[in-house]
Amino acid sequence: MTDRPDFDPSTLVIHSNRSYERQSNSILFPIHQTATYIHETVGVTKGYGYSRGANPTVNALEQAIAAIEGTRTALCFRSGMSAITTLCLGLLHAGDHVVLSEVIYGGTARLFHQVLTHFGVEYTFADTASVEATEQAFRPNTRLLFIETPANPTLRLSDVRALADLAHSRENLLLAVDNTFLTPLLQDCLSLGADISMLSTTKYIDGHNATLGGSLASHNEALMERLLYVRKIIGSIQAPMDSWLALQGVKTLPARLAMHCEHAMKVAQWLAAHPRIAKVNYPGLPTFPQIELAKKQQKAFGGMLSFELDASPELSLKFVDALKLCTCAESLGSVETLITHPATASHCDLSLAERDRLGITDRLIRLSVGLESPKDLIADFEQAFQTVFA
Known part of the structure; x- marks a missing residue:
């Protein structure tokens, strides 16, 4: 399943899902640096009400990310860690269990060690390069398998397709992949069977050390709606200026x-x-x-x-x-x-x-x-x- 047009990557990042501003016909989508939006009449808007929920510039970047992920939608966040945190808050309940790659970005480990554990989320680190070791780490309450491949910083790999098959052999168990090191252009983890693709857009998507950002993409539209709702509640949406800069970066990805x-x-x-x-x-x-x-x-x-x-x-x-x-x-x-x-x-x-x-x-x-x-x-x-x- 994919919504990715049949373009080569260099065409895809420039033209697919591209948004234009029609008032002036600016070739670059503008920065909507605004907190709120005018209601045409009471309760009627043009799709935007308050920038904590959605912003046109952020949405333009989301469309660009969705194009390279091959999904209908994507969501952008203040940072990669903000994306992971929103994913966990939107998906997990107290008493749920998560299996994580044992070689993983230190910030992800700290999120579980220092924050989520206080809310009753259980977790186990496993050698996800081994399907057998990963399966042994599963519990009846395991809800999420979160892997990073290549792993930071050893470059150790996990077999995305094999782990997707393993996760989907269990009821209500999703596979999320931190795909920051490669991006969907070098490793299409959703086509390999993953349920969720996470990127720190701070890295290759931006490519110029100019912004902080993160993204989540999935073919599971009910999950994306849930994450959109949680993002709105906690205010983890990416800033318009950062989205605009990342939108320029993705064109040269x-x-x-x-x-x-x-x-x-x-x-x-x-x-x-x-x-x-x-x-x-x-x-x-x-x-x-x-x-x-x-x-x-x-x-x-x-x-x-x-x-x-x-x-x-x-x-x-x-x-x-x-x-x-x-x-x-x-x-x-x-x-x-x-x-x-x-x-x-x-x-x-x-x-x-x-x-x-x-x-x-x-x-x-x-x-x-x-x-x-x-x-x-x-x-x-x-x-x-x-x-x-x-």
């Missing part, structure tokens, strides 16, 4: 993704051959343990990778500090190459033993490869090696 993938492959291959590198996690490398699954469910291998130096944690951090072109900053998916140290950033709440068990060691470095020339990025790595290990 296919072109940017192609460059991200090409550049990441070149950087990953160079790192894998370097004597100072102990390990590279990138689904496109022949040494990646799950490369066949990556080929099966992904259209390309993405712009994200992680690696470990053959060095102490202290020297690994000095290596990051020695980089000049690669920017040490949180987030990913932008035109700039960003490098982070997950153990002290996104996954700092985990114990050392737990990080080591999951492969998030103190030597692990995550790299979001940008649009700079791979030759220049590699030169930056080389000078950092020379600086630290000379």
Whole structure:
């Protein structure tokens, strides 16, 4: 089931579901920076009453997201975490149980650890790369299976189709996928059987580090209506300005993704051959343990990778500090190459033993490869090696 037109991606992101403003015929949909809307008569509006519920600029971005997701509708939120929170508040009740990927974005783990547990939501982390381990984590009250693939920051993969089949073998159990690392253009998780696709639009959708945002999409229209209602109640809708900027970013998404993938492959291959590198996690490398699954469910291998130096944690951090072109900053998916140290950033709440068990060691470095020339990025790595290990 899909509502995606038969366009190539580069056409799809520019023209499909595109909204125009007819008063002036502006080629760019305008920013509706307004809190409220005039009623034509008492109780009669043009579909908008208050921007906490809906906004035309936000709706234009939602139509663009729906186009690439292949769904009738999508919903946009203040951030990726706001999207996940709204999903949980709209779907779960006290006493419900959730199974999550054990390697997952730290903010998602904190949501369950520090917030949802206080409302009686139960949860279990499982190795969702294993269908058997995932099934063993299910309980009679399991309502949601929430996975992230590729996982942040180890790039470990989960088989979306197999887990969708597993989830749907149980009554009232839905599969949601955090598809931020690849977007629907590289991994169509809804076509693979997932019930819900979640994106942090802050990342590749925007692509320029200009906005915060998140989205949810599903073919389940009753669920989308429920989430729309919850979003209105708690006020988690995305801001108009952020939606407008993300709407410009999405138009170049296919072109940017192609460059991200090409550049990441070149950087990953160079790192894998370097004597100072102990390990590279990138689904496109022949040494990646799950490369066949990556080929099966992904259209390309993405712009994200992680690696470990053959060095102490202290020297690994000095290596990051020695980089000049690669920017040490949180987030990913932008035109700039960003490098982070997950153990002290996104996954700092985990114990050392737990990080080591999951492969998030103190030597692990995550790299979001940008649009700079791979030759220049590699030169930056080389000078950092020379600086630290000379």
